[in-house]
Amino acid sequence: MSDLFEDTPAPSNSPEFTVSELSGAVKKVIEGEFGLVRVRGEVGRVSRPASGHLYFALKDDRASLDAVSWKGQVAKMQVRPEEGMEVIATGRMTTFPGQSKYQLIVDDVAPAGAGALMAMVEKRKAALGAEGLFDPARKKPIPYLPQVIGVVTSPSGAVIRDILHRLRDRFPRHVLIWPVAVQGQNCAAEVSAAIKGFNALQPGGAIPRPDLIIVARGGGSLEDLWGFNEEIVVRAAASSQIPLISAVGHETDTTLIDYAADLRAPTPTAAAELAVPVRLDLLATLADLAARQSRGAAQTLQRRDQRLRDLARALPRLESLLATPRQRLDTAGQRLGGALGMAAAKKRGAYATVASRLRPEALLTLVARRREALAAADLRLSDRTLRVAERKHANFDKWASRLPAALTRLIADASRNTADGRTKLAALDARLQAAPTHRLRSLAQRLEALDRTRTTLGYTETLQRGYAVVRGDGDVVTSKAAAEKAQTLEIEFADGRLTLGARPAKKPKPTGPTQGSLF
Template sequence: MDLIDDGPAPQGNQPEYTVSELSGAVKRVIEGEFGLVRVRGEVGRVSRPSSGHLYFDLKDDRAVIAAVSWKGQVARMQVRPEEGMEVVATGRMTTFPGQSKYQLIVEDVAPAGAGALMAMLEKRKAALQAEGLFDPARKKPIPYLPRVIGVVTSPSGAVIRDILHRLRDRFPRHVLIWPVAVQGQDCAAQVAAAIRGFNAIEPGGPIPRPDVLIVARGGGSLEDLWGFNEEVVVRAAAESRIPLISAVGHETDATLIDHAADLRAPTPTAAAELAVPVRLELLAALDALGARLTRGIGQGLILRRQRLRDLSRALPRVETLVSTPRQRLDAAGLRLGAGLGLAVARKHRDYDRVAGRLQPAALRGLVARQADQVAVKGERLRRAILLRLERRGERLEALAARLAPALARMLGDAGRKVADGRRDLARLAERLEAAPRQQLARLADRLEALDRTRVTLGYHETLKRGYAVVRGDGAVVTSKAGAEKAAALEIEFRDGRLLVGGRAGKRTKGEGESGQGSLF
């Protein structure tokens, strides 16, 4: 017999699935069984692409689960996972058919107890300390009496009120407040931006540059203060060129910004006390120093008067000092008369000897020679003056030639600016005239929209669609029991109200076997 091959043998009743059908079935099973789960494990590989999503692994000693948080979920996380952290992740299980794997969509991440947070804090502290950010040599001295104080804190808490109250009591100063969030996901970025913003203020500008900064927050748990342990805040505090006082939490609370700041205050109130001295104490000290100065000056004068008296006793008498010079003066006076006579006689002889040589002809020759010299110098002076006047005239003509075009250009520019100003003024006038009409039109449209919304949301529109409102004894009835208890019922329809008397729906004695009641 010949055997005929008709193709592969049948495989029974087992159904055939496509790849997509099988992947979808697996996806539905996993998502149905694990709608919302909490998974505890150690964070492995962490990836942060430019899309803003967060990809990481959760692992223990025997298995690994891929986890992903979308951009919006990452923004709401109080603590972001870092490699090596032990966390509890909350989310839902799903599959990724493109790679035939299952994964956890994480909505929130919390450290697995305070121990994990402390371990991560110590690790970050050691890394930043190794970079030298906590080195005491980097710290700057706090000014004794700052003119301007910058405060980085929440504007609505009790902290800023305590700081301002303490500054007002001790020594009022000019305070600049940079409002920030002191808790939550935005805390670290806003605090770092505030510190860098204060440092970016230029001295002598319209906004005064602070002489000292205070970063303050009230007490709280380790999770509440975690924003001040972020690396971006620590680096901003270490890079600050303005001296910075950290006043985060109470005395027992410790954050990394305390180590990077130039000075740590146990409380926000203590930070204000460290920033300024007590004005009354300074005034008292100034008064005491003034009194000491007055007493010192008076005592010095007394001592110098006594010293002067002591020295005057050692000096010789005035008559003794001037007696010898007086005798020399008298002797010189006696010789003066004879000396003057001899001097006059000597001068007469010298005059007679010189007068013999002074003849009129010699004087006339000298006068003529001097006159010739004066004439020559006068001619030279006249020519010099004429030459200078000629040069000044040429220069004046050149300047006049340059001045005319410049004046024409200035007049042309002024005319154009006036024309431009008139056009701008006309446009502004048109806009000013049209602005009220446009504003009234917008307000009218908004009022009309609100009225339509009021009508749409009212219950009368619901009545038009076939519904009714039942009231019992004046109140709205929403249940059968309430209707049975009411003495009278009122039903409101779209076009009016209907009053129903008696206790509706209740069986009374004397009714038929059917138990039907009467409505009045």
């Protein structure tokens, strides 16, 4: 019979588990044994889904460990892991039953030494430099004397006080402060938003647009300054239309914003010195230029005066210039008497010749011809006068016919003008009658205002507030020495005066040695 049937297996004492029970047991063991661990490794396979969680892997040369950081934990990280970066991750081990694997829930990530951070900075620097963000050709010149300076920094640190103090000492300017966090997770976002916000201001608006931006922060470790190495800060600085000075850290600290800025300052105080010139130096330069201008003008006038004297010495003397004309005048004067005699003789001979031809008959003939010509002209003049008179009469008749209508219009216009004049005269008379009253009222109001001002500013009002007036020997005293010299003191209060009686004069202090002295 045993050959015909198979053997039944013997019952076992090992317990049976479901898949869920076994996965839960493994989860409890792993989480119990590795509650909080710190794991060092190289970051690989970084994934950032839309949920905001961060998935990556930690690996070394022999193994790989999956890691995940939830959205709230990612927001608290000062340094976010990037592929190829060596980090130390702090978290707790757990399992993911859905895929039968274990993983590390990361709470924080720190670089595994400064070398890792520097390698990350160099890698990011090379990538951004390849895009031309650090090209010197795109850097803008810094304005010589900006009217408005925008400062992006923490409002509670010593940096802003140093910048304001330095600007006040060198050349006071209008400063706009954009408060930001200068370290931590919010640093990069707030700094880039501040740079973009200053650039978004419109010229001539309610808030003045800065002519220069200073991004400043004090010194610190590489981790403290990490926000200024973020890509969004570098891109915001490179795209700024307003010239930007980077003053992050001390002189030995270098961040990526220093390469993107138009000018790097070693310290925040040095940034203020680079932003504005020294006002006193400018005033001294102007004074020196004014002095040089005055000296130049004086020297120019002196040279021109010397040149004029030199040219004056080259001119001939007045006597030599007038000698020849004087000689010609003397010669002409000597010839004048004889010339006048000869001219008179010639004129007398010409007159005698003409007089010999004048006879009475010729004169009578000339007179008759002139009378005939005069009679003919008189006849022509009479005819012309009659014709002109006739034309004038005709014109007169024509104008006379128009005269009544014109006179009527003139009289009507005169009547209207007279009525208008009377109306204006009545208005002016009314204004004239009212003017003294208005003037007196205005002067009375002004006198009352002045009297109120006098009463308010008078010393009696001051006495009402608890003060007193001290007079010594009739004069107001304002010092202790004057009060000590006075024989009689009078104190005036708000409700009356108090007189203090005469006081004996102080005895003069002895000048010589007294009894009991050492001399």
